[in-house]
Amino acid sequence: MPDSPALDVRGLTVRYVGTVAVHDLDLTIPAGQTVALLGANGAGKSSVVNAVLGLITPAAGAVRVLGRTPHDAVRSGCVGAMLQHGGLPGEARVGEVLDLVRRSYPTSWPLDDLVVTAGIDGLLARPVDALSGGQRQRVLLALALAGAPPLLLLDEPTSAMDVEGRRAFWTTMRGLAGGGHTVVFATHHLEEADAVADRVVVVADGLVVADGSTAQVKARVAGRTIAFTATPGRRLEGLPAVTGVTRQGTTVTLATADADATLRALLADGGLPDLEVRGATLEDAVLSIVRDHPIGAAR
Incomplete structure (x- = not known):
């Protein structure tokens, strides 16, 4: 066939x-x-x-x-x-x-x-x-x-x-x-x-x-992540649209619902060495989709 x-x-x-x-x-x-x-x-x-x-x-x-x-x-x-x-x-x-x-x-x-x-x-x-x-x-x-x-x-x-x-x-x-x-x-x-x-x-x-x-x-996962090398003492509180902050050594990773707004606020406060902006990875998307799935709802 x-x-x-x-x-x-x-x-x-x-x-x-x-x-x-x-x-x-x-x-x-x-x-x-x-x-x-x-x-x-x-x-x-x-x-x-x-x-x-x-x-x-x-x-x-x-x-x-x-x-x-x-x-x-x-x-x-x-x-x-x-x-x-x-x-x-x-x-x-x-x-x-x-x-x-x-x-x-x-x-x-x-x-x-x-x-x-x-x-x-x-x-x-x-x-x-x-x-x-x-x-x-x-x-x-x-x-x-x-x-x-x-x-x-x-x-x-x-x-x-x-x-x-x-x-x-x-x-x-x-x-x-x-x-x-x-x-x-x-x-x-x-x-x-x-x-x-x-x-x-x-x-x-x-x-x-x-x-x-x-x-x-x-594309089902909204938002972006912004990663950069942060200088000691740099303030990250109160940044617009940020939904999560992760630190690993001197690298800071921000999850944001509006990358443009977050970047404008960061740049107004200084430089952004080693800047990287990316959308959701497939791992991010799968974890989010599975997390939001109502387990057992269809039983």
């Missing part, structure tokens, strides 16, 4: 022993998008991913993956998953595991290209137990890509990677998205979501509480 969305979730409700993890959630993702699922631990992100993979049976609602049921989509190789707690057989070598997984799909990603795409060159002969945390994540990515899936689901994919590894990983993801793959990832690294996602979906209390581009989500 070429016109079907990559993911279509309608009225999804997930319960665990009387606890509602996801409540009547709707989410549609067109093919080719890169989407970040954001939210605190326990918000329901992993439950949504598990329902899409057919690993849990929802209490209510329907999930379609490229026009198919989750089980049919997974069996046909339409979905690749890199889960937060993915397991690997410890005594096997990377190449053996990869060969086994590739053989399970009707169409597999060509090995040489898969090795380059996942960044595991030189690791095929290495025992799984000898992998570093970042290398292990790369191998899990290769396994997720083994069936050349049009939809890729990633749950905290860079949690064990260093800065260099994370940058290389997202370069790979951009390449996959550019090739037409749909990438859906859950992460706590909001700077990554801001940098690579076409769209962010914020989940709180099992509900979607924000959905849009990073610019649209950040």
